Amino acid sequence: MSDVLTALFGSKTKARILEVLLSNPDQAYHLRGLAQAAGTDSGNTSKLLRVLVEGGVVRALPESPSTRYSINLDSPLTEPLRSLFARAGSLMEDLRTRAQTLAAAYIAVFGSQAAGTADALSDVDVLVVGELSSVSAQAAFKSVGRQHHKSINVVVVSPPELALQLSAGSAFWASVATGPRVDLKGAWSDVAKREAVADPGLGLRSLPAGQDGDPGVA
Amino acid sequence: MSVGTRFEAAYDATFFVALAVLNASGWKHRAIEGHHAFVLEAACEAVRSGVPLADRLDAVREVRNQKYAGMGRTAGDLRDAKAAFETFSTLAIAWLQTHHAMLLSR
Numbered sequence: 001m002s003d004v005l006t007a008l009f010g011s012k013t014k015a016r017i018l019e020v021l022l023s024n025p026d027q028a029y030h031l032r033g034l035a036q037a038a039g040t041d042s043g044n045t046s047k048l049l050r051v052l053v054e055g056g057v058v059r060a061l062p063e064s065p066s067t068r069y070s071i072n073l074d075s076p077l078t079e080p081l082r083s084l085f086a087r088a089g090s091l092m093e094d095l096r097t098r099a100q101t102l103a104a105a106y107i108a109v110f111g112s113q114a115a116g117t118a119d120a121l122s123d124v125d126v127l128v129v130g131e132l133s134s135v136s137a138q139a140a141f142k143s144v145g146r147q148h149h150k151s152i153n154v155v156v157v158s159p160p161e162l163a164l165q166l167s168a169g170s171a172f173w174a175s176v177a178t179g180p181r182v183d184l185k186g187a188w189s190d191v192a193k194r195e196a197v198a199d200p201g202l203g204l205r206s207l208p209a210g211q212d213g214d215p216g217v218a
Numbered sequence: 219m220s221v222g223t224r225f226e227a228a229y230d231a232t233f234f235v236a237l238a239v240l241n242a243s244g245w246k247h248r249a250i251e252g253h254h255a256f257v258l259e260a261a262c263e264a265v266r267s268g269v270p271l272a273d274r275l276d277a278v279r280e281v282r283n284q285k286y287a288g289m290g291r292t293a294g295d296l297r298d299a300k301a302a303f304e305t306f307s308t309l310a311i312a313w314l315q316t317h318h319a320m321l322l323s324r
Contacts, residue, residue, distance in 0.1 A: 131294075132294065133292060133294030133295045133297070133298050134277075134281045134284070134289075134291070134292070134294075134295050135274065135277045135278050135281050135294070135295045135298035135299060135302070136274075136277070136294070136298055138277035138280050138281055139270075139273045139274045139276075139277035142273035142276065142277065143269075143273070153280075155289075
């Protein structure tokens with residue numbers, strides 16, 4: 001769990017319970033299942049849930065033989081919380097830690113995970129601006145994907161390619177440039193500022209120019 | 219030959235070696251969704267490749283699939299795909315020699 005979220009919520013367990021519920025908004029958990037998913041015991045979970053239910057963030061669904069709990073999608077706090085956890089949750093923290101080990105100028109999450117609109121089945125789209133190969137970048141995030149049960153799609157672009165694509169007005173890269181991103185390493189302004197170099201000897205990879213949608217793997 | 223074609227060849231060679239490992243073990247794959255990933259993972263498990271190599275082979279598969287989204291492959295991708303194939307095929311041949319030497323001699 002992120003240190004920031006632990007500090008904000010005053011409890012690692014409380015933050016972890018919220019993260020589990022926010023990451024799986026369609027799921028209602030029994031106390032024991034939620035405790036297990038959050039890595040804690042039922043007694044502690046019960047105590048913390050009481051506070052979250054009273055605050056309206058978590059919904060208690062009385063069912064026989066026991067109550068189930070889910071995130072309250074009607075709460076005005078749910079969307080801001082999802083956005084907060086999407087940006088500072090353990091998935092982002094683990095991605096950020098991994099990103100620091102790669103020789104790239106800039107790495108970020110984009111798409112639904114960055115926008116805070118991802119659901120439990122959403123992939124994670126990662127942009128890598130650097131000279132490393134797609135194979136090595138894709139392989140580098142495998143362990144994080146496995147740990148969080150997420151498919152991670154990595155798009156690698158070299159700084160000259162990125163400049164060229166932005167200059168050419170590629171719809172895909174324009175959407176990456178203007179859409180929500182969560183920085184994992186470096187700053188977008190550092191790589192997006194570069195002048196376009198129209199050097200035919202660059203060996204540019206063909207990019208999904210003109211695509212508005214997800215460039216994810218088929 | 220283009221980088222993309224050579225990359226495809228490296229991937230195909232990897233996949234066929236993986237199929238050989240599974241077939242030698244008495245398994246046959248079907249072309250269901252995700253079968254390439256299943257074949258590679260199972261073959262890696264059979265030859266005890268270890269997780270890092272399995273991850274690299276799966277990454278090669280994913281980069282290979284990016285062609286369907288209009289993405290190209292670079293010389294770096296080709297280098298990594300060939301290196302992963304060479305490591306995996308060395309392990310697979312050793313495994314075949316140990317467990318199914320008769321198949322190799324036919």
